Amino acid sequence: MTQTQWISRVFKPVVFLLCLLxxxxxxxxxLNETLSVNPLDDITDETGTWTLxxxxxxxxxxxxxxxxxxxxxTRFRRMTGLFAFLHGSLHFFTYLYFxxxxxxxxxxxxxxxxxxxxxxxxxxxxxxxxxxxxxxxxIRWMGGKRWRMLHRLVYVSAICGVIHYLWLVKAxxxxxxxYGAILVFLLGFRLWDAFKPKPATKKPLSxxxxxxx
Amino acid sequence: MRSYRxxxxxxxxxxxxxxxxxxxxxxxxxxxMGIGMAANHxxxxxxxxxxxxxxxxxxxxxxxxxxSTFQEIxxxxxxxxxxxxxxxPAKNSGAFKPKPWTVRVDxEVKKPASYALEDLLKGQTIEDRxxxxxxxxxxxxVIPWRGxxxxxxIKRLEPTSKAKYVxxxxxxxxxxxxxxRRPYLTWPYVEGLRxxxxxxxxxxxxxxxxxxELPNQNGAPLRLITPWKYGFKGIKSIVKIRFVEKxxxxxxxxxxxxxxxxxxxxxxxxxxxxxxxxxxxRIGEFLKRKTLPFNGYADQVAHLYAGMDLxxxx
Numbered sequence: 311m312t313q314t315q316w317i318s319r320v321f322k323p324v325v326f327l328l329c330l331l332x333x334x335x336x337x338x339x340x341l342n343e344t345l346s347v348n349p350l351d352d353i354t355d356e357t358g359t360w361t362l363x364x365x366x367x368x369x370x371x372x373x374x375x376x377x378x379x380x381x382x383x384t385r386f387r388r389m390t391g392l393f394a395f396l397h398g399s400l401h402f403f404t405y406l407y408f409x410x411x412x413x414x415x416x417x418x419x420x421x422x423x424x425x426x427x428x429x430x431x432x433x434x435x436x437x438x439x440x441x442x443x444x445x446x447x448x449i450r451w452m453g454g455k456r457w458r459m460l461h462r463l464v465y466v467s468a469i470c471g472v473i474h475y476l477w478l479v480k481a482x483x484x485x486x487x488x489y490g491a492i493l494v495f496l497l498g499f500r501l502w503d504a505f506k507p508k509p510a511t512k513k514p515l516s517x518x519x520x521x522x523x
Numbered sequence: 524m525r526s527y528r529x530x531x532x533x534x535x536x537x538x539x540x541x542x543x544x545x546x547x548x549x550x551x552x553x554x555x556m557g558i559g560m561a562a563n564h565x566x567x568x569x570x571x572x573x574x575x576x577x578x579x580x581x582x583x584x585x586x587x588x589x590x591s592t593f594q595e596i597x598x599x600x601x602x603x604x605x606x607x608x609x610x611x612p613a614k615n616s617g618a619f620k621p622k623p624w625t626v627r628v629d630x631e632v633k634k635p636a637s638y639a640l641e642d643l644l645k646g647q648t649i650e651d652r653x654x655x656x657x658x659x660x661x662x663x664x665v666i667p668w669r670g671x672x673x674x675x676x677i678k679r680l681e682p683t684s685k686a687k688y689v690x691x692x693x694x695x696x697x698x699x700x701x702x703x704r705r706p707y708l709t710w711p712y713v714e715g716l717r718x719x720x721x722x723x724x725x726x727x728x729x730x731x732x733x734x735x736e737l738p739n740q741n742g743a744p745l746r747l748i749t750p751w752k753y754g755f756k757g758i759k760s761i762v763k764i765r766f767v768e769k770x771x772x773x774x775x776x777x778x779x780x781x782x783x784x785x786x787x788x789x790x791x792x793x794x795x796x797x798x799x800x801x802x803x804x805r806i807g808e809f810l811k812r813k814t815l816p817f818n819g820y821a822d823q824v825a826h827l828y829a830g831m832d833l834x835x836x837x
Contacts, residue, residue, distance in 0.1 A: 346598065346610055347592075347598060347807065351804075480607075481779075482603075484707075
């Protein structure tokens with residue numbers, strides 16, 4: 311098998327199954343009754359936390375690729391991004407159902423009134439266009455450059471997600487701040503990468519031509 | 524004509540109990556997951572009958588609502604001294620030593636003194652009280668506390684006429700309470716009540732629950748319970764009782780003054796700035812209940828706050 315075949319036939323299915331693991335464990339623990347005595351809150355917390363984790367994993371791929379030169383990593387980026395969207399959607403659904411029982415008036419008032427809900431809602435909304443344009447045909451149709459531009463929205467989504475977490479905790483901010491620190495590093499790397507001085511390997515053409523034959 | 528005979532059911536047709544119980548559990552679980560929409564099912568929490576406190580109103584202050592299980596009460600609560608997750612108190616309080624225990628009584632009181640807990644309890648009528656418990660986070664339980672009325676203790680301690688408030692303090696033991704090693708709240712935890720609140724017959728000094736000694740995670744060996752207030756007013760593992768003239772500082776008010784007031788009476792009309800207080804999830808239930816003013820104790824306590832603007836004095 312070629313490297314491409316290895317990735318699409320072996321690694322991708324394996325990574326896909328690994329990504330399903332947290333959700334599988336959550337469902338298993340729910341059915342086994344090994345969650346807390348307030349399982350609905352646990353489901354909300356877990357799906358929210360995994361949304362952030364998948365966002366961080368997705369955002370870590372580019373820095374990791376640049377540091378190691380493992381270009382194949384990019385091929386997993388859309389998958390982990392979609393898993394972030396899946397968990398974010400489930401998280402939102404648990405809020406709509408278990409917390410608000412689809413009382414839309416209440417929900418609208420909540421989103422307007424409570425800044426942590428508004429910022430969380432923003433984070434998820436920003437992922438919608440990214441999920442909708444996540445398949446190959448869309449990339450071709452949009453063109454790679456425009457597609458990449460659009461998908462930078464994920465930076466804003468992740469920032470909103472961390473703020474959502476920070477604003478909802480009661481007193482202990484250590485966990486949201488940890489995600490914040492990771493995000494600052496991942497986004498900071500991109501800034502540094504974009505503005506770093508061009509590497510010296512590209513020697514000016516003149517020295518090349520001036521070399522004696 | 525032959526009369527109809529009820530056919531014998533072959534034993535192979537009888538569903539074993541294990542299977543049908545599992546099936547019911549599964550259906551309940553499925554309902555909760557949103558597959559079934561007929562919603563007001565109790566959530567899965569299979570409880571053996573002997574684990575359940577005998578139902579029913581015995582005293583005038585008891586509620587006859589369904590009592591939460593011992594497991595619910597002792598595995599899911601906030602006690603930040605042992606960590607900030609609701610499973611942490613049960614997990615991290617094993618090494619805590621509630622014996623021996625001394626309580627310091629001072630301030631505006633005739634005989635300031637330190638009491639061994641046994642001496643403080645001497646002569647107190649210990650009784651069981653089934654109270655509603657409403658957490659400021661929006662969940663609630665029904666708990667059979669064991670303890671005595673704070674009023675009888677206060678009378679014995681003889682506060683002076685200057686005593687307008689009672690201030691309480693939790694023990695400071697970072698070696699046994701891992702939460703106290705990190706400053707997400709100011710330690711030690713402090714709470715307070717106005718004198719008339721402290722003297723109210725509903726106000727309980729708790730030494731046990733479910734007919735047993737108070738577990739470490741629930742505030743052993745001595746805690747406060749004011750059932751018409753949010754749960755965090757019920758300060759745990761008390762080592763100091765001080766009678767004071769001015770409103771004493773309270774820990775959550777120090778942490779976030781716009782979110783937690785001194786009174787912190789349960790009030791569906793005053794939202795927490797970040798979430799609604801209109802409804803609550805009773806642990807074990809799927810649908811939420813409407814939260815009642817003063818947690819359903821308005822008849823007994825509303826007069827304490829007559830003429831006060833409860834939106835300002837939250």
